[in-house]
Amino acid sequence: MPRIAIVTGASSGIGHAIASSFALAGFAVLAAGRNAARLEQLERELPGVTTWTGDLATAGACGSLVEHCVQLYGGIDVLVNNAGIYFRRETELTSDEEWRQTIAVNLDAPFYLSRAALPYLRISRGAIINIASDWGIRGGRKAAAYCASKGGLVLMTKAMALDHAAEGIRINAVCPGDVNTPMLEQEARVDGIPVNEALEVYGRQIPTGRVTRVDEVAALTLFLASAAAAQITGAAIPIDGGNSA
Numbered sequence: 001m002p003r004i005a006i007v008t009g010a011s012s013g014i015g016h017a018i019a020s021s022f023a024l025a026g027f028a029v030l031a032a033g034r035n036a037a038r039l040e041q042l043e044r045e046l047p048g049v050t051t052w053t054g055d056l057a058t059a060g061a062c063g064s065l066v067e068h069c070v071q072l073y074g075g076i077d078v079l080v081n082n083a084g085i086y087f088r089r090e091t092e093l094t095s096d097e098e099w100r101q102t103i104a105v106n107l108d109a110p111f112y113l114s115r116a117a118l119p120y121l122r123i124s125r126g127a128i129i130n131i132a133s134d135w136g137i138r139g140g141r142k143a144a145a146y147c148a149s150k151g152g153l154v155l156m157t158k159a160m161a162l163d164h165a166a167e168g169i170r171i172n173a174v175c176p177g178d179v180n181t182p183m184l185e186q187e188a189r190v191d192g193i194p195v196n197e198a199l200e201v202y203g204r205q206i207p208t209g210r211v212t213r214v215d216e217v218a219a220l221t222l223f224l225a226s227a228a229a230a231q232i233t234g235a236a237i238p239i240d241g242g243n244s245a
Contacts, residue, residue, distance in 0.1 A: 002028045002048065004073045004124075005225070006065065008056060008113070009083030011035035013181035014131060016042060017214035018080055021222050023048045030069045032056065033083070056083060057104040062112035066120070076120040078225045081110035081153075082131040086183055088190040091144045099145045106149035111156060114171075118164070125168030129224050130157050131217070132173040134240040142190065150175075154236045161234030170233040172224050177240025178202045178211040207242030 005022045009015035011033030019031040023046040032052040033039050039051035050072065056062050069076055085105045087098040110130055121128065135143055136150030157173040164171065178184055180199060188198035203210040220239055223229055238244045 002026050003077040003225075004028045004030070004069065004075055005078040005080060006030045006032065006069050006076060006113070006117070007080045007082060008032045008065075008109070009131075010042065010051075011038035013183065014176065014179060014214050014217050015080075015082040017218040018082060018131075018221050019049060020046060021215070021218040022078070022080075022225070025222055027078070028073055030065075030072065032065055056109040056113065057101070059108075059112040059116075062109060063116045066113065066116040070120060075124055076117050077124045077126040079113060079117045079121065079126070079128045080131065080221060080225075081113055081128065083109060084131065084149075086143075086146050086186065088142050088187060089145070090142050094145050102145040102149050103152075106146070107152045107156070110153055114160060118169070121169050122164075122167050127169065127225050127229075128157075128160070128171040129221050130154075130171070130173045131221070132157070132175045132236065134175045134177040134238050134244045136173070137175055137236055137238065138244055157236060158234045165233050170224075170229070172229075172232060172234070173236040174217060174220055174224070175236050175238045175240065175244070176212055176217050177238070177243045178206065179217060180211050180213055184211065205243075206240070207245065210241065212239055212241060 005027045007019040010019040010031035023029045029049045036053045043049050043051050132153045133150040135147045136154040161171040185195045188195050
């Protein structure tokens with residue numbers, strides 16, 4: 001029987017790469033997101049992938065996703081909380097709605113999904129991998145809401161890891177820096193940088209000289225889900241080319 005993984009935010013960017021890498025590694029993957037067309041394409045491209053379309057900002061929706069996975073596959077081995085949103089705003093320009101949406105998607109949803117999945121992960125002695133950010137372990141300009149949500153996600157990871165280590169459940173956070181995704185294009189527009197020049201401009205600011213690729217984030221996530229990472233829990237691992245060093 002294949003191992004079973006839920007991957008949220010799977011319709012594009014990092015989530016798409018993670019869902020693909022898990023499927024190619026032999027997992028049965030339930031790929032969740034809000035873009036039905038992109039999810040359907042992913043399902044057509046890769047054997048072992050099924051999809052779930054919806055908004056995960058409420059506890060009810062998160063519970064429904066977990067129960068759908070259990071009904072479909074009989075259990076859960078890995079939960080990857082990847083879905084996220086980003087409003088690049090200074091504090092005074094961040095609206096109440098933008099603050100609430102950021103916290104709901106980036107922090108509430110991982111909590112609700114983890115809480116719903118824990119009974120099944122206890123059975124499988126499984127793993128949770130939260131896709132946070134290097135801005136969850138250090139500050140970033142014009143990103144108070146985003147930093148708050150990702151910083152909260154990092155500390156939630158550590159606290160939950162302590163709570164469940166004795167049960168054989170491992171919980172870690174991956175903390176990417178700039179990654180070649182649609183979110184980077186959004187950041188470039190806010191910074192007034194031409195999108196076609198963004199990779200070069202941001203790459204020059206990184207010690208390794210380039211931004212991170214989505215397949216590199218996916219590879220780290222897959223490793224943390226593997227038996228090779230059996231003694232890693234409660235970690236927040238930067239993958240940012242040395243930016244947080």
